[in-house]
Amino acid sequence: MPSEPAVRTGPTAATPPKAYDGHRAATPRDARADRKNVVRDVRKEAPPRQEPEAPATPTLRLLDDQGARRPEPELDRWLADLDPTATDDAARTAARATLVRLYEDMVVARRVDAEATALQRQGELALWPPLLGQEAAQVGSARALRDDDFVFSSYREHAVARVRGAALVDLVRVWRGVAVSGWDPYAINMASPQVIIGAQALHATGWAMGVQLDVDAGRVGAGAGLPVGVAYFGDGAMSQGDVNEAFVFSSTYRSPVVFFCQNNQWAISEPVALQSRVPLAERARGFGMPGVRVDGNDVLAVLAVTRAAVDRARRDGGPTLIEAVTYRMGPHTTADDPQRYRDAAEVEEWTGRDPIARYEAYLRSVGVLDDAEAARVRGVADDAAAELRAGCVALADPPPLSLFDHVYAEPHHALERERAEYAHYLASFGDDDGQGDDGAGGPGAPGGRAASGTGATTGVAR
Amino acid sequence: MTGQTLTLAKALGAGLHRAMTDDDRVVVMGEDVGRLGGVYRVTDGLQAEFGERRVLDTPLAESGIIGTAVGLAYRGYRPVCEIQFDGFVFVAFDQILSQLAKMHARTGGKVRLPITIRIPVGGGIGAAEHHSESPEALFAHTAGLRVVSVANPQDAYTVLRQAVACDDPVIFFEPKRRYHLKGEVDLDPADPLPLDRARVVREGTDVTLVTWGGLVGTALDAAVAASDDGVSVEVIDLRSLSPIDHDTVAASVRKTGRVVVTHEAPRQAGLGAEIAATVTDRCFEYLEAAPVRVTGHGMPYPPAKLEGHYLPDLDRILDGVDRVLGGVEPFVPTAPAGPRSGAADARPVEAVAR
Numbered sequence: 001m002p003s004e005p006a007v008r009t010g011p012t013a014a015t016p017p018k019a020y021d022g023h024r025a026a027t028p029r030d031a032r033a034d035r036k037n038v039v040r041d042v043r044k045e046a047p048p049r050q051e052p053e054a055p056a057t058p059t060l061r062l063l064d065d066q067g068a069r070r071p072e073p074e075l076d077r078w079l080a081d082l083d084p085t086a087t088d089d090a091a092r093t094a095a096r097a098t099l100v101r102l103y104e105d106m107v108v109a110r111r112v113d114a115e116a117t118a119l120q121r122q123g124e125l126a127l128w129p130p131l132l133g134q135e136a137a138q139v140g141s142a143r144a145l146r147d148d149d150f151v152f153s154s155y156r157e158h159a160v161a162r163v164r165g166a167a168l169v170d171l172v173r174v175w176r177g178v179a180v181s182g183w184d185p186y187a188i189n190m191a192s193p194q195v196i197i198g199a200q201a202l203h204a205t206g207w208a209m210g211v212q213l214d215v216d217a218g219r220v221g222a223g224a225g226l227p228v229g230v231a232y233f234g235d236g237a238m239s240q241g242d243v244n245e246a247f248v249f250s251s252t253y254r255s256p257v258v259f260f261c262q263n264n265q266w267a268i269s270e271p272v273a274l275q276s277r278v279p280l281a282e283r284a285r286g287f288g289m290p291g292v293r294v295d296g297n298d299v300l301a302v303l304a305v306t307r308a309a310v311d312r313a314r315r316d317g318g319p320t321l322i323e324a325v326t327y328r329m330g331p332h333t334t335a336d337d338p339q340r341y342r343d344a345a346e347v348e349e350w351t352g353r354d355p356i357a358r359y360e361a362y363l364r365s366v367g368v369l370d371d372a373e374a375a376r377v378r379g380v381a382d383d384a385a386a387e388l389r390a391g392c393v394a395l396a397d398p399p400p401l402s403l404f405d406h407v408y409a410e411p412h413h414a415l416e417r418e419r420a421e422y423a424h425y426l427a428s429f430g431d432d433d434g435q436g437d438d439g440a441g442g443p444g445a446p447g448g449r450a451a452s453g454t455g456a457t458t459g460v461a462r
Numbered sequence: 463m464t465g466q467t468l469t470l471a472k473a474l475g476a477g478l479h480r481a482m483t484d485d486d487r488v489v490v491m492g493e494d495v496g497r498l499g500g501v502y503r504v505t506d507g508l509q510a511e512f513g514e515r516r517v518l519d520t521p522l523a524e525s526g527i528i529g530t531a532v533g534l535a536y537r538g539y540r541p542v543c544e545i546q547f548d549g550f551v552f553v554a555f556d557q558i559l560s561q562l563a564k565m566h567a568r569t570g571g572k573v574r575l576p577i578t579i580r581i582p583v584g585g586g587i588g589a590a591e592h593h594s595e596s597p598e599a600l601f602a603h604t605a606g607l608r609v610v611s612v613a614n615p616q617d618a619y620t621v622l623r624q625a626v627a628c629d630d631p632v633i634f635f636e637p638k639r640r641y642h643l644k645g646e647v648d649l650d651p652a653d654p655l656p657l658d659r660a661r662v663v664r665e666g667t668d669v670t671l672v673t674w675g676g677l678v679g680t681a682l683d684a685a686v687a688a689s690d691d692g693v694s695v696e697v698i699d700l701r702s703l704s705p706i707d708h709d710t711v712a713a714s715v716r717k718t719g720r721v722v723v724t725h726e727a728p729r730q731a732g733l734g735a736e737i738a739a740t741v742t743d744r745c746f747e748y749l750e751a752a753p754v755r756v757t758g759h760g761m762p763y764p765p766a767k768l769e770g771h772y773l774p775d776l777d778r779i780l781d782g783v784d785r786v787l788g789g790v791e792p793f794v795p796t797a798p799a800g801p802r803s804g805a806a807d808a809r810p811v812e813a814v815a816r
């Protein structure tokens with residue numbers, strides 16, 4: 001077997017990885033390395049880091065692993081309103097409220113996420129993609145946005161959706177199989193979550209191009225700053241053509257958009273090293289936009305960098321790529337078994353960087369949070385979980401003929417004919433009240449046993 | 463009536479101009495559509511009048527064009543995207559099939575994507591690879607899209623305006639070989655045919671000939687030639703390929719009892735199959751003969767010097783008319799010569815199969 005030329009220019013395999021290096025997973029030895037080898041590298045070898053030629057992008061953070069806040073002037077200036085020791089009473093009260101709200105958002109997100117996972121295990125949901133571990137990245141970024149910004153997310157941004165105002169039950173409609181989306185996008189200015197990896201980056205960019213057209217047409221004044229399109233996606237999406245095309249379009253048009261990449265280290269079983277040989281944020285430079293790398297488990301740092309990026313976009317400065325370095329503590333979805341591809345030690349290591357524990361330690365250290373307040377927040381979270389569960393189990397199967405609704409916005413004679421044909425078929429089962437025998441048929445259902453949700457399997461008797 | 467003589471390409475440009483004038487949410491985007499006016503000059507002059515942002519030269523990324531159009535529509539715009547050539551649309555397939563076609567259903571009707579995708583289509587112009595394709599069946603198979611194909615300057619103008627005004631996404635095919643066809647165009651047509659309806663472009667009594675786009679002219683020529691032989695051919699320009707106006711086709715077939723469908727795309731799973739099947743379903747008792755299809759062959763589009771053997775032409779369409787009239791013996795394939803059998807051993811398949 002021919003020997004391979006040495007291509008690694010970085011530290012040797014013996015070099016220990018730096019803490020909080022979001023790019024710490026193995027790099028394939030060469031372009032021909034197969035997946036098996038990559039996984040073996042991750043699990044068995046000290047990760048040979050691929051250092052870029054230029055100085056590595058720093059990973060910005062404000063809270064250390066123990067929750068102690070460290071000065072970082074570039075970030076601190078975006079958090080002037082979050083000083084819990086402000087001398088002005090009103091400012092201090094507002095700051096403390098905001099600080100607690102961030103905590104509450106994260107705690108509720110984790111509790112709701114756990115409840116949804118439980119609902120899946122109990123058969124109430126078909127599937128659930130947990131966000132466990134990514135609460136700070138999602139809450140910190142979402143709280144940096146204005147109501148008139150517009151979020152285009154993937155399917156894991158439950159905490160973002162809640163912050164935007166989504167009803168909890170709307171988070172699970174899709175996973176219960178009763179709908180293909182949850183909320184009205186225009187009600188909370190957040191698009192229906194995207195399943196195709198990275199496709200939404202273009203939608204956010206196009207939306208932002210629309211903002212520019214609105215400015216031209218005088219529909220949006222630049223005075224208050226432009227509304228911003230925000231795309232959420234993961235490390236895997238960085239390999240998608242659509243994401244890279246979104247970078248090109250938004251950069252050349254200088255559109256007001258922020259790309260928020262949660263690098264949670266894993267795309268199902270594939271480590272981030274399979275997506276990129278350089279830290280993801282460094283890709284931005286090649287597209288002519290800033291790339292920022294932030295500790296995604298530090299909610300304050302995430303809030304600060306997102307505020308900065310959004311501000312840049314508002315001032316007609318164009319797009320920014322944020323890489324939030326975090327970790328998917330759970331499986332890709334409830335159908336996944338991460339023990340097949342990653343080490344318990346790695347999970348353990350990240351457990352020590354828990355975003356909520358760190359932030360809670362910080363809040364307690366500055367006197368914003370005490371046991372009573374923490375208990376109150378837990379109560380809010382438990383209430384949210386109960387609300388989610390009640391809403392979930394109450395979701396009825398949609399009536400059969402609702403199949404035909406909304407395929408088109410305008411009348412469509414061919415589909416109307418199909419609808420009539422299927423209604424005729426259903427009616428042949430001979431129910432007369434037109435509502436189905438368990439009432440689940442709903443308005444418009446033609447009746448018959450097949451028209452009722454559960455009757456479709458028992459009555460029609462396949 | 464405000465009429466003028468325009469080429470099909472100019473009529474499209476006039477339609478776009480009118481749509482942009484009527485609604486400042488209409489934007490035109492694509493590769494080379496701005497300064498150049500498009501490789502077929504359809505958008506000529508629009509950027510000078512409406513500016514660089516409403517007539518947008520895009521990076522060379524078709525998925526990016528459609529994906530950003532989706533975002534623009536999310537914000538209330540009506541993008542008209544140009545895909546420069548038929549064979550370039552496939553890199554945008556995910557955005558068209560998974561996003562554009564499904565968004566209205568996905569959001570329970572909350573998000574409308576009134577996006578028109580203009581695509582120069584078809585062969586007959588001696589072009590290079592990827593510049594002569596007929597992918598309409600791929601789109602017509604995709605629920606959530608509307609698909610139209612125009613064949614004359616008046617429809618180019620009117621149907622394009624209807625497509626832009628439609629709240630559903632519309633794939634809008636423009637036959638390249640007819641871009642330079644001239645015709646009288648009424649710029650304010652009263653009561654135009656709806657977007658989703660076919661048109662009988664020549665009446666006849668013996669055979670129904672269904673086609674669209676680039677072959678409408680050839681079909682009309684064939685009808686004239688057939689009439690010289692005493693055969694009366696009714697020609698239908700389908701116009702809307704999704705939904706298909708089966709009512710108009712069926713009404714014609716109930717009159718003639720015979721149908722020929724001709725399209726440039728390969729036969730297998732082409733729209734000819736859909737039309738033949740539906741005609742058989744709805745007009746079975748009226749049919750005097752099995753539906754006949756005259757189509758491109760099942761292969762990648764050939765090099766220019768062979769496209770004359772690929773595309774249906776006047777003679778092949780007339781041959782199809784003869785076949786549906788029973789005037790030509792149906793082709794009976796022979797068993798392919800195996801490794802041991804020479805051509806002399808070949809027997810009709812029917813003899814073996816029956």
